[in-house]
Amino acid sequence: MSRSDAHAQVLVIGSGAGGATTAAVLAEAGLDVLVVEEGGWVEQGSVVPFSLEQMDRQYRAGGVTVALGLPSIAYTEGRCAGGGTEINSGLYRRPPADVLARWAVDYRIRDFDPDELFAIADEVERDLSVGLRPGAATPASEVLRRGADRLGWQNDEIPRWMAYPPDGNASQAHRQSMTRTYLPRAERAGARIEVGCRVDRLELDGPRARAAHVTHADGRRNTVRFGDAFVCGGAIQSPALLQRSGIRGHIGKTLAVHPTVKLAARFADVVNTVDDVPVHQVTEFAPDLSFGGSASQPGLVALALSDHWAAFHTAMTDWQRISVYYAAITSEGRGAVRSVRGVRDPIVTYRLTRRDRELLRSGLARLALVMLEAGAEEVYPSFRDAPVVRNRADLARLQDRFVAGRASVMTVHLCSTVPLGEAEGITGASSYGKVHGTDNVWVNDASLLPTAPGVNPQATVMAIAIRNARRFAASRSARG
């Protein structure tokens, strides 16, 4: 895009799981597409995954963002070409059929056909090379499988969007993020992609949006005129942008997340795998509760021990024998995203319910049990004044002392701030993502998911985004 004012038939704002797929589908349908992305283009492999440099270059606010509440919930968002898909763990779960069916009814989503969404999921799985990890699981992943098996608890390996080299060396895998898949596809079909370009607000004339006011990374500003705008900034930034643009309605009022609590576990042998995350997940109590493994570089191990540093710090010298794990819940709580005029970043809040807090407590205790069964010598739960857990008797102490308000609660799954559907009062956009009360503003990202899906969400985000983009393209070609 030239730095003077620009024009596009369709402006796509954001290039993550929702934006990249939208751009590819629309460009391939012959529409003139311009993608604007606030972050920069960072080639996969040019930064160390989960490092501070990655946080600086690919995360919003260096990865330090928080939803205020009791407790506050730390969250992270991608801010780069490809959005969250560039920095995430690549763990792929199809949208659950029962969740799709419930959404269709509760939110009155028209033509929300699970078969159509699963057919799209088939395509996505091919496009992203979704599959199991070749060779043996990492020791940190094996811990989850072993512990769950000994308890007779259901667990499985989650497929990932990874391309593995022919020799099957999993450490040389390439994440099939949007910069490797749908963004190049969009470009090949003629889409223009402008990185380092933030949309500050949309200019509306009644229900019709006419232009986007943008700021470039070098501070220059200009205007992009468009026929239609697809807002795909993710579940925090999309509602924030709509609010900044003066669009009212059910926008930003029902943030849903999968809150997680974590622990570090120390074993007799080396388990720490610095350059990868565990791929096993314990699903015995899903969707309410599931357990998995986190990135465990020494810095992240220290972080997991930091809530009770006085008691846990000596473990740090053994970080190679330590790995970090999480318990994630499907929360009944909700949060809000609120923009204030003239302020760049929105205020985000989240409120856990009593049931959520209880689930976090029992989840952490059960996760600690998995660790003990897997042979952990010591388990260090991440909450203030947590006890060291060495045996089953200590689990009762963990449960007694746990208070959600003292725990490091965090999330990387954010959704539901502009739910789709026709149900009045609880949806922000139509069954295909058009923002209620507007003629040509669409949302097509994680914001549309009516609730947190109870599984890793990217596949669901992509399936719904592709469905909506196809519908839009079909309506445009029908109009001629």
Added chain:
Amino acid sequence: MPAVRSSHLVAPFADRLLAADVPALGVVQRAEVVAFVGRRVDGLPGFIRLGVTGVAAVFRVLLPLPGGWRIVSALSRRPLPLLGEYPRLVRSLAYAYIWERWPQTPTGRGGA
């Protein structure tokens, strides 16, 4: 909202916390970590930065007083948004930096 710089307010607390938490860290290393924490705090989203700046300013006033460290430690144990989370924020940024940069750093006794 004007860009508030908070690093100078955060530095005394971060320095004190690290001296207690990780005594093995040399003065020069500690200064490097404190500078990193300051940069990250300056990059926080607007409202959070404002809140953190407020708490940091209070802590900064309290710290030099007799018993200041004890008061600050007690305050930071309150389960209130920002107040309780401020030490957690400083710790998490600092620890992530220390052990990414110097993974073999020995640890010491915990503080606040």
